[in-house]
Amino acid sequence: MTPTPLRTLLHPTQWPRWIGSSLGTRIVVLFLGLLLLVQAASFFAIRASIDRNARASITEELQVGERVLTRVLDQNAQKLAEGASLLAADYGFRAAVSSNDADTIASVLANHGERIGATVTALLDTEFHLRAAAQPGLQELLPVTQRLAARALASKRASEIVVLGQRPFQLVMVPMRAPVVVGWVLMGFPIDQRLVDDMHALSSLQVSLQVRADASAKWSTAVSTLPLATRDQLEKQAALSLDRVNGRTEAASSAAMTLSLLDNEYSGRTVMLAEHDGAAVSALLLRSVDDAVAPYRQLQLGLAALTLVSVLVFGIGSVLTARHVTTPLRRLATAAERLGAGDYSTPLRGLDRSDELGDVARAFERMRENIGEQQDEILKLAYWDPLTALPNRLQFRNAVRDAIVAAGKAGRTVSVIMLDLDRFKHVNDVLGYRFGDLLLRGVAERLTQQAVRGGDLVARLGGDEFAVLLAGLDPATDLALTGTVAKRIQQAFDAALTLEDQTVDISASLGLANWPQHADDADVLLSRAEVAMYIAKRHHDGPMVYDPALDAASSQTLSLLSELRHAVDHDELRLYLQPKLALNNARVVGAEALVRWQHPRRGLLPPMEFIPFAEQTGFIRVLTLWIFEQTAQMWKRLHDGGQTLTISVNLSTRDLLDPELPQKFDALLVRHSVPAEAFCLEITESAIMDDPQRAQATLDKLSALGFRLSIDDFGTGYSSLAYLKRLPVDELKIDKSFVINMEKDLDDARIVRSTIDLAHGLGLTVVAEGVENAQVWELLRELACDEAQGFHMGRPMPAAEFARWSTGWSTRQAMTISTGKGPDIPITLH
Structure with a gap:
């Protein structure tokens, strides 16, 4: 995750509402928050470290406890084995065994067992049958004796922990020899509370002995250092771990576990002491995690106290720091407010x-x-022109607005005269900008001299454009007076200006507009005066008064873009096709896609009525996509009807500069299931030259998609050959200005021949447009031109009629165009 910059944290939008937007408050909260964050991180890190170290220490203690327990049991077994060995070697006991005196043997066994603390003493014969015992009911030990005897023969003694009456016992067995084995001495003592108490005293561990009488029995607690209240919980939670350990080898007969007893957490270790025929004895060593962590609680309390002290100290320091920072900032804010108020x-x-x-x-x-x-x-x-010291456009607009308000209250009118110098750019180009500035000052002085009343205002609006305000005019004579002033101003420019010994003849075009006759407000009044001025500049016919008819073209242009959008959305455009024929056999091989506009009020409009405007505004991109999609649909219908043609679509400069054009065309091809080879995209040389690099990049992508590319109006540009060798074009289209009169003009015929030879030399197809008669057709065929397009074969026609025309033409291909008569097919003018 990317860290949030401090300046972002200090922004008011990043803070909760209760903190407020005060910088001082945010500084205090930020400092204390960072301190608490660091302290909290330290607290949790220390807590985790304490817990981890405590558990590691407990694990080590449990391992040591397991070794201690094993050592204690071994020592007890050794002690018991030594006592049994002494008894087996006792002369009196051996004499009693030899005399087979059962009462004496039992008495000796009891006395000796009492001396060494054994509660189980018995003598077995060589067949492991019980000969004598100090205690009754020892028959259940006989299966154990055989295992003990097998080990005792090898090591002279053997020991084992067994379960007798739900109690764990440790048994030892030694042979009696004379000198051969004449019997076996068996002794045992219970593993009781004393043993676990000793373990607890030695290791500080809680010790519990768990026993199970057989495989079907549940584990129960024989002895334990834990309180009685924990026995049920202990047996339930330890059972799973004991069963998992049960049956392992001796080397792996222990496992770690975690218990929860009386809301205290214990880490434990189970040690399987014995397991035979389902009966088992296990020692459970436990260490309280809470007790292990308790010595560190004081450290945590000390850390908490340190945190509180730190918060207090940081809080005081943060408040002082914030005050130190924010006090001068408040002074700066107050000063900024004074500056904003103008002080x-x-x-x-x-x-x-x-x-x-x-x-x-x-x-x-x-x-x-x-x-x-x-x-x-x-x-x-802001209000004065620095060059002429006249009011500028802003001040003049405000003056017009104020004059309109005053005139409206007084029942008067306001007129504006707009003036623009003629040939001022030529003066700048010939005499330089410094002289141009001198000329503007001279014009300003001459205009000021023509002011006839004190309320008139002369201003320079910008460049070589000036304006005169005539306020408070009588409605009966306002236009007459304004026209008189305008003529006087124009006559003032009849005299040449002499500046630095240089005489300059200068003239001006003037336009007039009046409020309220021509406009409702100041901005519209200035605009109407400017329109009249530009009309005067075009007509050179003296000062012009604004006439709504003069502005009709501008209004029409403003609405044309919205009308074009409406035409696309409401299916007012019409697709037209003009056929292209192969010159060698007069077969229809293609067509050029054209567009007409079925205007709801003005009728069918030719392309020249709206295509130039669409190119200027960029709407041509929308028209191009409309034509392409309509052409794709038409090609699909022709192809399904058995006619396979290549349809040409014209691309404008703006189309070529659109880097997404190839993707848009490709999407339309996929949508209508039409191959790119069905299209030939025509580009003019001038379109390529506007931005050659971007245009070529677009053409390369279109060519890669499979589109055929054609250079339209070839020969009218000025850099054709320079880029022709690098462009991925397939076709040249000779401009009709060279074709239409080539049978009469030898120079045109030579240009056409050279173009055809050049194109064929480059491996390109040649199309001649503007074929108006059979003579031109025949000349082109003799020059090996590939295709022809023109009124002689067919004019542009609605797309719906093209299929019928093409079928009719094909049925009459036997009639050759070269006869001069042409095919016997009526040509409909569209």
Whole structure:
């Protein structure tokens, strides 16, 4: 995750509402928040470390406890085995065994067992039958004796832990020899509370012995150092771990476990002590996690106290720091409000600081001084033209607006005369911009001299455009007076201007407009006067008064774009096709897609009525996509009807500069299931030359998609050959200006021949447009031109009629065009 910058955190939008938008509050909250975050991270890290170390220490303690328990059991077994060995070697006991005196043997067994702490003492014969016992009911031990005897023969003694009456016992068995084995001495003592208490005292571990009488029985607690209240929980939670350990080899007969007893967590380790025929004895060693962690609680409490003290200290420091930072900022904010209110005279206090805030304050003070010095100049520049010292466009507009308000109250009118110098650019080009500035000053002086009343205002609107305001006019004579002033101004320019010994003849075009006759407000009045002025510049017929008829073309242009959009959305455009024929056999091989506009009021409009405007506004891209999609649909219908043609579509400059055009065309091809080879895209040389690099990139992508490319109007450009060798074109289309009269004009015929030879030399197809008669057709065929297009074969026709025309033409291919008569097919003019 990308970290959030500090400046973003300090932004008011990044804080909860209760914090507020005060910078000082945010500084305090930020400092304390960072401190608490660090302390919290430290607290949890220490807590996790304590817990981890405590558990590691507990694990080690449990392992040590397991070794201690094993060692204690081994020592007890050794002690018991030594006592049994002493008894087996006792002369009196051996004599009693030899005399087979059962009572004496039992008495000796009981006395000796009592001396060494054994509660089980018995003598077995060599067949492991019980000969004598100090205690009754020892028959269940006989299966154990055979296992013990097998080990005792090899090591002179053997020991084993067994379950007797739900109690664990440790048994040892030693042979009695004389000198051969004449019997076996068996002794055992219970593993009781004393043993687990000793373990607890030695290791601080809680020890519980769990026993199971057979495989079907449940585990039960024989002895334990835990309170009685935990026995049920202990047996339930330990059972699963005990069953998992049960049956492992001796080397792996232990496992770790975690128990929860009386809301205390214990880490434990089970040690399987014995397991035979389903009966088992297991020791459960436990260590309280809470007790292990308890010594560290004081450390955590100390850390919490340190955190509280740190928060207090940081809080005081943050408040002081925030106050130190925000106090000068508040002063700067107050000063900024004064500057915003226009007070540039009150100096800023607190400039004696030597830190960054002091630098900001001093820079702010310098800014106040500079703004104060520049304010007058700014106001002057905002309302006055610095070159001529006349009011500028803004002041003139405000003056017109105020004059309209005053005239409306007084029942008067307002007129504006707009003036634009003729040939001023020529003056700049010939005499330079400095002289042009001198000329503008001279024009301003001459206009000022023509003001006839004190209320008239002369202004320079920009460039070589000036204006005169005539306010408070009598409605009965306003236009007459305005026309008189305009003529006088125009006559004033009849006299040449002499500047620096240079005499310049200058003239001006003037337009007039009146409020309220021609406009409702100041902006419209200025616009109408400007329209009249541009009409006067075109007609050169003296001052022109605004006439709504003069502005009709502009209004029509403003609405034309919306009408074009409406035409596309409401199916007012019509697709037309003009056929293209192969010159060698007069077969229809293609057509050029054209567009007409079925205007709801003006009728069927030719392309020249709207295509140039569409190219200027960029709407041509929409028209191109409309033509392409309609052509794709038409090609599909012709192809399904058995006619396979190549249809040409014209691309404009704006189309070529659209990097997404190839993807748009490709999507339309996929939508209508039409191959790219069905289209030939025609491009003019001028379209390519507007931006050759971008145009070629677009053409390369179109060619890669499979489109045929054609250079339209070839021969009329000026860089054809320079780019022709690099463009991925397939066809050249000779402009009709060379074709239409080639049978009469030898130069045109030579140009056409050279173009055909050039194209064929480059491996390109040649199409001649503008074929108007059979003579031109025959000449082109003799020159080996590939295809022809023109009124002699067929004019542009609605797409719906093209299929019928093409079928009719094909049925009459036997009639040759070269006869001069042409095919006997009526040519419909569209």
